[in-house]
Amino acid sequence: MLSKNTIKRITRLGQKKYRISEGLFVAEGVKVIQELLDSCLEVQELYTTDETLFNTHTFISISPKDLKSISFLTTPQKALATFKIPTSVHSMDEGLTVALDNVRDPGNLGTIIRLCDWFGVEELICSEGTVDCYNPKVIQATMGSIARVNIRYINLEGFLKETSRASYGTFMNEDNVYETALPNEAVLVLGNEANGIRSEIKALLKNQISIPRFGAIKATESLNVATATSIFLSEFRR
């Protein structure tokens, strides 16, 4: 049975301040954990209710009731592990980088990390107001992709001032992305779910692009930031 101390130590990793002080984050589910074990990330503790699942790693066998006491999921998924938060690597200022300006929804950030992985975007820059990528809900939504994308939380204004690459901001009624020539070396900026890109960031962006709407005049007024990211990345890579 898990001690009260262990339960407290793990569940408080739901809070960013404890993730920072411990240098750890939580991953759940066999598929996500297996992908992270296969990556360069370092596992700290691995708990499972099924001893047949992880025969190549040291694990602690626990009861379903114990798993429920440390899980962040409504329906716990047979295994939970803690991994060390990696130190972020400095940018090489090359290739295609995605930059997020205060994206708040963990599901959106997780989906965007998975899209970066799919489209071979090695670096993701997050403004300091963007949801923490080691939030358990983000980890869940990345499906293991978090191990393959280098994510840095920095001052977005400073980053955009310093990059030598062309920057592309995504807005509602700007240049049609389908008619814009897109380079291999670029920074693609997406904004907050409700407010878009802040005006002080917009002022730093040399190019402003949009996905045209094909529906009726009364069609939906915007696309979700994660689906918009998928279309922009597809356009940069196709």
Add this chain to the structure above:
Amino acid sequence: MLSKNTIKRITRLGQKKYRISEGLFVAEGVKVIQELLDSCLEVQELYTTDETLFNTHTFISISPKDLKSISFLTTPQKALATFKIPTSVHSMDEGLTVALDNVRDPGNLGTIIRLCDWFGVEELICSEGTVDCYNPKVIQATMGSIARVNIRYINLEGFLKETSRASYGTFMNEDNVYETALPNEAVLVLGNEANGIRSEIKALLKNQISIPRFGAIKATESLNVATATSIFLSEFRR
């Protein structure tokens, strides 16, 4: 104060059988409700905790506690309404149609409905095993787009056998969508989150297309069905 009967009548609309027997579905939040009120859908009851919100419609003023007792959201959003489920219109067998084979996640279906609205896809065909589009979580994710897309639940095999349009199935390792000429008249088929398109459906599809992966060999093994839909629709419309 709401009567026990009213609370029961509304909360059981979370179940498909009661939505069918009552012919009603639930929408929540000012933005979603306002979009549906502005559409051709017929409102049945409108409850709100803020009398200043809906001055052009008849509403029932309730307390936040009452709203909590009928809401399907963790954080209720000031208003809840019931609308009549519209009768679905028969297909014209023209233009671009999206067809879903057993998509189960309400958030994915809601996002796909919103994408159909954005890309001017007027008809969405759902296999009988696809999650019900009047599920409260789907309605929430559509952000009002449900009123602008004609959604039909039918036998997908029968539909594909009868359509005169070219059908395009989406798979993992088939023809590169970026190198495929896509017509204006087509049926685009997407499959279940875990299992993709069923083999009996696949046998009926004349074209099989894929989004190529640009990341490393060890990159994420698949895209979420909603993000894949956004990229395929973008390719059909660009």
